[in-house]
Amino acid sequence: MSLETDDTLPNGRAARPRGWLRAVIVVPLALAFVAAGIGFVGFLSQLRGVETDPPQTADGIVVLTGGSSRVSDAMELLAAGYGKRLLISGVHPTNAASDISRSLPDRQRLMSCCVDLDRSAVNTRSNAAETRRWARERGFKSLIVVTSNYHMPRAIVELSHAMPDVTLIPFAVIGEKWRDEPWWTSGATFRLLLSEYAKYVAAEVRVRLADIGLDLASDFGEPAAVPRRPATAQAN
Known part of the structure; x- marks a missing residue:
């Protein structure tokens, strides 16, 4: 058996x-x-579908390059008195101020008096680091942040982590393609949003892990290097 x-x-x-x-x-x-x-x-x-004026003025304006009409919209805000100076972050090293002036001929006076160029930043995280340096040198405590609507959530995560003592006021730029057709009807736009969402999640995870590290350092009596992220001012 x-x-x-x-x-x-x-x-x-x-x-x-x-x-x-x-x-x-x-x-x-x-x-x-x-x-x-x-x-x-x-x-x-979180993505805005229409452009709205900032609810308040700020000490300065920062625009993160990489999308259409971002710089021109930021220049319009500067001309309207929403900030004292403008930082264009992420300018290609080979681009001079004159190159930007030629693309914005009616803003040449502002370019010469009130605009600073950052050629060091190569991604959103380094945009935040260079913006922090610029804001501290100028003594700015509030900034209007100009970037594309799909990029704004990640930009705010990086900037607020780098500058927890600075009030950030988002101004989301809406591209023509976004206005012309719903995002779900365009495969290219859908892929862009999925890619940006993945980067946004990665940034959030990294920042939260950094905050946990600060908590552990504080528990062991070590000085915290960076204070907590503040609430971000929201546009109406």
Whole structure:
């Protein structure tokens, strides 16, 4: 007489361990997918669909290069008196102030008196570092942040982490393509949003881990290097 084990029983019990293994793998993946979907919807809810004037003036204005009409919109804000000076962050090293002036001929006076160029920044994180240096040199405590609507959430995360003592007022630039057609009808726009959402989540995770590190350092009696992020002023 032979003894049968669970591995050889024909009634399906042999599949149970494999079924549990599949559940252990599939269920967390499904939950992560749902969480990512909910997070993406929350990310989209932060994106403005129309441009609105800042609710208040600020000490300075910073525009992060990389999208159409960002610089021209920032110059319009400067001309309207929303800030004392403008920092154009992320200017290509080969571009001179005269190159920008030629593209904005009616703003040449402002370019010569009230605009600073940052050629060091190569990404949003270094945009934030250079903006912090500029704001501290000028003694600015409030800034209007100009960038594309899809880039604004990540920009605010990076800037507020770098400058927790500075009030940030977002001015989201709406591109023509965004205005002309809904984002869900364009594969290119949808891919752009997914990419930006992934970068935004990565920035949030990194900043939160940095905050946890500050908490641990404080618990062990070490001085905190950077204070907490403040609330960001929101445009109406």
